Amino acid sequence: MSTSRRKFLASASLVTLGATATAMTPSPQKPRLVHHVFFWLKNPSSTADRDKLVKGVQSLAGIETIRMLHVGVPASTEKRDVVDNSYHVSELMFFDTVEDQKVYQDHPIHQKFIADHSQLWDKVVVYDTIEA
Amino acid sequence: MSTSRRKFLASASLVTLGATATAMTPSPQKPRLVHHVFFWLKNPSSTADRDKLVKGVQSLAGIETIRMLHVGVPASTEKRDVVDNSYHVSELMFFDTVEDQKVYQDHPIHQKFIADHSQLWDKVVVYDTIEA
Numbered sequence: 001m002s003t004s005r006r007k008f009l010a011s012a013s014l015v016t017l018g019a020t021a022t023a024m025t026p027s028p029q030k031p032r033l034v035h036h037v038f039f040w041l042k043n044p045s046s047t048a049d050r051d052k053l054v055k056g057v058q059s060l061a062g063i064e065t066i067r068m069l070h071v072g073v074p075a076s077t078e079k080r081d082v083v084d085n086s087y088h089v090s091e092l093m094f095f096d097t098v099e100d101q102k103v104y105q106d107h108p109i110h111q112k113f114i115a116d117h118s119q120l121w122d123k124v125v126v127y128d129t130i131e132a
Numbered sequence: 133m134s135t136s137r138r139k140f141l142a143s144a145s146l147v148t149l150g151a152t153a154t155a156m157t158p159s160p161q162k163p164r165l166v167h168h169v170f171f172w173l174k175n176p177s178s179t180a181d182r183d184k185l186v187k188g189v190q191s192l193a194g195i196e197t198i199r200m201l202h203v204g205v206p207a208s209t210e211k212r213d214v215v216d217n218s219y220h221v222s223e224l225m226f227f228d229t230v231e232d233q234k235v236y237q238d239h240p241i242h243q244k245f246i247a248d249h250s251q252l253w254d255k256v257v258v259y260d261t262i263e264a
Contacts, residue, residue, distance in 0.1 A: 033207055034224055036168060038259065054264045070226075072261035075165055077230055078237070083258045090261040092166055094202075098209055105210070126215045127170065129204035129222040132186045 031067035031094035032131040033101055038087040040123040049120050050088055056117040057091045063107045065100035066093050087125075101128065163199035163226035164263035165233055170219040172255040181252050182220055188249040189223045195239045197232035198225050219257075233260070 043049050050073070057071045070092040074085040095101045104110055175181050182205070189203045202224040206217040227233045236242055 071264045075260040075262035077260040082256045124214045128207040128209040130207035132203050132205050
C-alpha cells in the first residue's frame with residue numbers, strides 16, 4: 001500500500017465507491033461526527049417488528065443534515081467474547097458537526113419516527129463520536 | 133427533499149464529499165459491513181495513552197480491505213440517558229463483505245496493532261453490522 005493511500009484513509013472521514021459519488025449532497029466540510037444507535041426490540045423474535053423499525057430508520061434519510069446513513073442488522077462475523085450481537089437494528093449516521101446532529105434530534109421527521117416506532121424497542125444505546 | 137435524495141440515502145452504504153471521492157480505492161461492490169469497536173483505557177486520565185491508541189488505530193488504514201476508517205473520541209453532544217460516552221476511543225470501519233473483515237482480523241498489521249496496544253485497554257466492545 002502506498003503512503004498516499006494510508007494518509008488518505010487516515011485523514012478522510014468518508015470514502016465512497018464509483019457512481020454513488022455523483023449523487024451526494026455537496027458540503028463544504030468533512031462529516032466528522034458519527035452517531036451510532038443500537039436498538040433492542042421488545043419482541044426479539046418478530047421479524048415484522050424488526051422490518052418496521054428498519055423502514056422507520058431508513059425514513060430518517062429525509063433529514064438534510066445527515067451526510068450518510070447505514071441501516072443494519074447483526075452480521076455473521078466470527079463469534080467472539082468482545083462482539084455484542086445481541087441488538088436487533090443498527091442506525092449509523094455521519095454529520096458534519098455536533099450542531100448538525102442537534103438539528104437531526106429536533107427535526108420533525110425524527111420526532112415522528114420516535115412517536116411511530118418507540119413502542120417497538122425495549123432498549124437503545126447511542127454512541128456519538130467525533131473524529132480524533 | 134427530493135424522492136431521489138431519499139432513495140439514494142436509504143440505499144447507499146456511503147456517500148462522500150467533494151474532492152475526497154477522487155482518492156478512493158475502487159471496488160466493484162458497496163461496502164455493506166460496518167465494524168465498530170469501542171475501547172476503554174486502563175488509565176482513563178492518560179491523554180498520552182489515548183493518543184497512542186488513536187495513532188495505533190489510524191495505522192490500521194494500511195489494510196487493503198478497509199473501505200473507510202473513522203477514528204474518534206466521545207463527542208460533545210447532549211448528555212442523555214441513552215448516550216454512552218464512557219468509552220475513550222472509537223474505531224469505525226467499512227468493509228465490502230464479512231470475508232473482507234476476516235482478512236482484516238487476520239492481517240499482520242492488525243496483529244501488530246494488538247500486540248503493541250492491547251496493554252493500553254481494559255475493555256473492548258465490538259459491533260458488526262450488515263446493511264439491512
